[in-house]
Amino acid sequence: MRVKEFFTAxxxxxxxxxxxxxxQLSLEKLQIHGYLTQGYADANGLSLNGISxxxxxxxxxxxxxxxxxxxxxxxxxxxxxSRRLGTNPLKSIEPAINANWIYYEHKFEGAGVVAKAGIxxxxxxxxxxIRSVGTLLPFYRAPTNLxxxxxxxxxxxxxxxxxxxxxxxxxEATAYYGGFDNASATFPATGAAPVTSIARYxxxxxGQAWYNTPISGVRFGVGGVKFTARPSDTTGALxxxxxxxxxxxxxxxxxxxxxxxxxxxxxxAGANTGxxxxxxxxxxxxxxxxxxxxxxxxxxxxxxxxxLQRDAALGLSFAPTSGVSLKVxxxxxxxxxxxxYLNPLKAxxxxxxxxxxxxxxx
Amino acid sequence: xxxMKLIAFAVALLGAFALPAARAxxxxxxxxxxxxxxxxxxxxxEISSIxxxxxxxxxxxDQPKGSPVRAAFVKAIHGKTPAAFDAFWxxxxxxxxxxxxAEKGSDADVIAFVRATPNGIGYVAAGTDLGAGxxxxxxx
Numbered sequence: 109m110r111v112k113e114f115f116t117a118x119x120x121x122x123x124x125x126x127x128x129x130x131x132q133l134s135l136e137k138l139q140i141h142g143y144l145t146q147g148y149a150d151a152n153g154l155s156l157n158g159i160s161x162x163x164x165x166x167x168x169x170x171x172x173x174x175x176x177x178x179x180x181x182x183x184x185x186x187x188x189x190s191r192r193l194g195t196n197p198l199k200s201i202e203p204a205i206n207a208n209w210i211y212y213e214h215k216f217e218g219a220g221v222v223a224k225a226g227i228x229x230x231x232x233x234x235x236x237x238i239r240s241v242g243t244l245l246p247f248y249r250a251p252t253n254l255x256x257x258x259x260x261x262x263x264x265x266x267x268x269x270x271x272x273x274x275x276x277x278x279x280e281a282t283a284y285y286g287g288f289d290n291a292s293a294t295f296p297a298t299g300a301a302p303v304t305s306i307a308r309y310x311x312x313x314x315g316q317a318w319y320n321t322p323i324s325g326v327r328f329g330v331g332g333v334k335f336t337a338r339p340s341d342t343t344g345a346l347x348x349x350x351x352x353x354x355x356x357x358x359x360x361x362x363x364x365x366x367x368x369x370x371x372x373x374x375x376x377a378g379a380n381t382g383x384x385x386x387x388x389x390x391x392x393x394x395x396x397x398x399x400x401x402x403x404x405x406x407x408x409x410x411x412x413x414x415x416l417q418r419d420a421a422l423g424l425s426f427a428p429t430s431g432v433s434l435k436v437x438x439x440x441x442x443x444x445x446x447x448x449y450l451n452p453l454k455a456x457x458x459x460x461x462x463x464x465x466x467x468x469x470x
Numbered sequence: 471x472x473x474m475k476l477i478a479f480a481v482a483l484l485g486a487f488a489l490p491a492a493r494a495x496x497x498x499x500x501x502x503x504x505x506x507x508x509x510x511x512x513x514x515x516e517i518s519s520i521x522x523x524x525x526x527x528x529x530x531x532d533q534p535k536g537s538p539v540r541a542a543f544v545k546a547i548h549g550k551t552p553a554a555f556d557a558f559w560x561x562x563x564x565x566x567x568x569x570x571x572a573e574k575g576s577d578a579d580v581i582a583f584v585r586a587t588p589n590g591i592g593y594v595a596a597g598t599d600l601g602a603g604x605x606x607x608x609x610x
Contacts, residue, residue, distance in 0.1 A: 139569055141563050141564070141569075143564065173563070173564065175569065187566075209566060211566070213566075217526055218527075224566075228566070229565060229566045237564065237565035237566060237567075238561055238564050238565050241561075241564045243557070243560060244560055244561055244564070270524075272524070278524075324550075364551050364554045395553070427553065429553070430535075430552070430553045430556030430557055430560065431556075469564070
């Protein structure tokens with residue numbers, strides 16, 4: 109499996125060469141960027157997010173992004189990413205190297221319009237497109253209830269347009285259409301080994317809009333996506349399922365010395381799952397920040413509503429330069445989303461976990 | 471009386487020419503464009519939009535990270551700390567949205583680029599000899 113993935117990655121990686129060759133390869137037109145976050149994590153209760161009572165350094169995310177300027181308005185981008193997920197069962201289906209973005213984009217000069225096609229980063233919420241870039245995050249990962257595994261990128265196309273509202277700020281809107289994969293792990297009530305799978309969703313159409321206020325750093329966003337699970341048979345005999353709908357609302361106020369962010373999402377899929385978080389932080393000394401976050405998800409099913417998970421976190425981050433960040437964070441989680449089956453009719457589980465991490469980006 | 475008015479006019483005229491240079495010196499940088507450009511003045515907001523790639527029509531080049539002139543420019547034009555500005559561009563890069571203006575290694579490199587690029591724009595340390603083919607733009 110690893111060998112196949114390796115050769116796939118090599119093939120995809122080298123595919124940039126003929127594209128560049130046709131455009132008369134010039135190293136001046138090639139930009140390479142990258143990021144890496146190495147974590148060390150330990151939990152003192154139930155395992156979650158790949159963190160167990162057995163402290164691990166098998167916790168990492170790294171990527172290289174290659175962007176080639178075919179012309180001033182045409183670009184080809186490929187991002188190769190590698191992750192280590194600790195005890196998370198998804199590690200068994202996580203490729204060693206994953207080409208998670210491959211797209212061509214064209215900018216319509218002067219029109220504020222950008223079209224992309226390929227595997228494009230899904231424009232949803234504050235963090236989806238940068239969810240793995242440690243130097244941009246106050247904690248090791250973006251809030252997990254709003255940014256779970258899967259639906260990071262869309263196989264399809266998107267159209268972006270910006271509107272300059274002059275003294276009233278600006279407005280940005282992106283529409284997209286395509287499909288995406290969603291990896292998940294389920295934990296049988298019998299205590300048997302977890303079952304991992306990658307579900308495929310198609311006919312996904314959605315959009316994300318941002319209003320950037322005249323106050324620099326303050327913006328509000330809304331978005332939504334509708335998508336349909338692809339039946340698991342290949343004969344076409346199974347009826348198509350009812351589409352899922354997910355809505356988002358975002359508020360982001362980021363300044364040089366402090367920030368306050370909050371987002372809400374609602375997933376309608378038989379049972380409604382709503383989740384939100386509030387994240388805030390302040391610079392307390394030069395490049396030293398204190399960060400706090402509280403994220404909550406609730407589920408409503410068959411007329412009953414219950415608290416699915418709560419994760420409260422407090423941390424410190426130190427960024428001596430914009431390219432390096434050191435973090436220490438402590439989380440207290442309580443609910444039913446752990447790496448073990450928990451009966452929602454019984455008492456919730458709980459766990460505390462600590463993550464030390466170092467991030468770099470260039 | 472007429473002499474007083476003439477002196478006042480001359481002082482005002484001198485001030486009008488001297489002020490942009492004085493302002494540039496106080497700020498520590500001078501914004502430069504190709505001599506063929508029709509632009510002679512640009513507001514801070516316009517310059518910010520150009521360097522944030524929100525305005526088309528110019529090809530901007532930046533100074534090296536960590537240089538004093540870059541810090542002065544970022545603070546005055548974008549109203550941000552260099553770290554916050556770099557974080558903005560990191561977000562743009564890794565969100566697949568855009569990449570920052572190319573960095574040139576020195577004032578001389580910036581001037582050479584702007585001189586060779588009809589729609590080029592950059593900034594150099596105040597007091598730098600611009601030479602032919604490049605001109606400074608001032609605040610309106």
